[in-house]
Amino acid sequence: MSDIEQAPPGVDVTVPSPARMYDYILGGSANYAVDREAVKKVRAHMPDLNDAAWANRGFLQRSVRWLAEQGIRQFIDIGAGLPTGNNTHDAVHAVAPDARILYVDNDPLVEIHAKALLEGVAGTACITADFRAPDGLLGHEVTRAMIDFTQPVALLLVTVTHFVSDEDDPWGLVRRYVGGLVPGSYVALSAITSDRQVSEELGEVTAVYARSSSGGGYPRPRAEIERLLTGLEIVPPYEGAPAELCYIGEWGAEDPVAADSDGSRLGYAAVAKKTA
Template identity: 40%
Template sequence: MTEDELARRGIDLEKPNAARVYDYILGGQLNYAVDRMFAEQVLTAQPNARERAQLNRQWLRRAIRFGMDQGIRQFLDIGSGMPTVGHVHEVAQAADPTSRVVYVDNEPVAVAHSEIVLEDNENAAMVFADAEFPDDVLEHDTTEMMLDLDQPVMVVMALFVHFIPDERDPARLLGAYRDALAPGSYLALSSATHERQSDETARAVAMYKKSSNPVVPRSADELRALVDGFEIVDPGIVFIPEWRPDSPEDVPADPSECGGLALVARKN
């Protein structure tokens, strides 16, 4: 994109952006020099950051397959980021091509590229909105066209809620989405954690304070409080690779090295 196009789309290249940094760490190309420079600093402070990102993406696939097994055919991916391989629509529509997916992000590069990726997919769409304003997401024309909120939906918040500090009331935010969902809906959530973490992780978290998306790691108890009103399904709140692994060999010797916790919960 030209500088004028970047400015028109509201893309700030003065600070790294979490979605673009994550894209770079996953091996994508939808990022800029400021993001790559910051990502390399993160990789220096946290050498297994790429492995962590891959473990979260693998968990996401398992969570979507779990939702499909429960009969879910509608997905709302909050803070979806870049359209990298293994996105929600690819997993869901591989099992049932009629599955409908709405992605939500407020990062202009993520939105622009998602729109390109999805332009020929009639059952998946991108919504450009700030997910901290649930009405802007749930009442968006695209959301209302794609999803029937009177029927069960899986809301996905993969590495999203840790960008919402306590002063912005993440419990209220999750409660607003919960209240809009039909019984039988699910929430799939992963988050950075400070439980059993090394000094390397603390340094990486401190680095994100310099980005446009500071990270707030949370404990299992803190996450449990955020999903009040949902029933957490087995195996509960666990380190990301421990959530229903496809094989015991997929769980590292020390699961806490993934740096994050994951859960799936049901609205009864």
């Protein structure tokens, strides 16, 4: 059967999708030929791509476990991707079985896939919504039913803001989401950076994403990523580290020196608290 015949209704297999590309990078099977071709093109110009993706998964898992240990019981995971394994709810529920996790993605396949994966898992749900449309996302009936905005929330923005163009103002969007959270809430964020990358190579990579369903990829310098967390208090990423952004794989690492790989250096990560 061809990809077109196999694909669920509403899933376009003629255009690569960042969610399905990421699934392929992580060794999943929820991807199509067009996604695999796109990943091969990206990898040709970004050889540490797989390492970066795994470093990022490590950040996600360690940061949400830490947040659960701080007492956070509500998580909104925006740009959740195609759940592969060791997802947010797995890490959180290992600490706090009563916690609620709302997965959000604008790729329709994510919700389809999540329905099967999350069946019977209490305290979880997945909706299709766009980070760039906060009113729709926050006003969604599932969000409203599941998240109590009078209590602290962890907002997870793990490798999603680099799919948002400057024109769509990711800084203003984060401000809008954080504005609706009570003090004691957190943001966990990672993003691919343009720092230390050869601009011609990066140009080839962003050209692949420009032809994907996201319409673009926007790696940013450190200061522009840090600016997403304006007004929040960044927590030290590991013991003895200053309270600032770190490379993706270093966050929460037991051995930050060993975690400091080339792939890890493709992006920055931070967890930051809303204190007032």
